[in-house]
Amino acid sequence: MDRYEFISTLRTALTGKVPGTTVEDNIQYYEEYIEIQLRQGKDEAAVLEALGDPRLLARTIIEANKYAEGTDTYGGDEYGEIPSGGSGKSFKQWYRERPQWLHTIMNVLLMALVLFVVFTLLQALFPLILMIMVVMWVFRLIRQLR
Numbered sequence: 001m002d003r004y005e006f007i008s009t010l011r012t013a014l015t016g017k018v019p020g021t022t023v024e025d026n027i028q029y030y031e032e033y034i035e036i037q038l039r040q041g042k043d044e045a046a047v048l049e050a051l052g053d054p055r056l057l058a059r060t061i062i063e064a065n066k067y068a069e070g071t072d073t074y075g076g077d078e079y080g081e082i083p084s085g086g087s088g089k090s091f092k093q094w095y096r097e098r099p100q101w102l103h104t105i106m107n108v109l110l111m112a113l114v115l116f117v118v119f120t121l122l123q124a125l126f127p128l129i130l131m132i133m134v135v136m137w138v139f140r141l142i143r144q145l146r
Contacts, residue, residue, distance in 0.1 A: 003034050003044055006054050013058030018065045026061055 001009075007027060014023045030051070037047040051057065095103075 001048060006048050007031060010054040010058055013055045017062045022065055
C-alpha cells in the first residue's frame with residue numbers, strides 16, 4: 001500500500017461517519033505527517049507500517065469524535081437515544097452533566113414525591129379499608145355466636 005491508497009482508504013472509512021471538517025482535518029494531518037516523515041529520510045513503507053491499518057485508524061477517529069461530541073453519527077447519544085426537547089440533549093445526557101449535589105437534591109425530591117403519592121393513596125383508601133375490616137370483624141363475630 002502506498003500513501004495515496006492509505007489516504008484514500010482513510011477518507012473512505014471516515015466519510016459519512018464524522019463531520020466533513022473532521023474528515024478533512026484528519027486527512028490533512030496524515031498527509032502532512034507522512035510528508036514530514038519522508039523528508040526526514042524515512043521509507044514510505046516504514047512510515048505507513050508505523051501508522052497501521054487506515055481502517056483501524058479511522059475507527060479510532062470515529063470513536064474519539066463520538067466521545068468528543070457525546071453523540072453518534074445519527075444524533076443519538078451513546079445509548080442510542082435520540083435527543084428531544086429544546087436543548088438537543090437526551091435526559092440521560094442532561095442528567096449526567098449536572099453536579100453531584102444536584103443529583104442528590106433531585107433524588108430526595110423524587111423520593112418525597114413517591115412517598116407523597118403513596119400516603120395520599122393510603123389516605124384516600126383508608127375509609128374503604130376500615131369499612132372492609134369492620135365488615136370482616138362483624139362476620140367473624142356472627143360466626144362465633146352461632
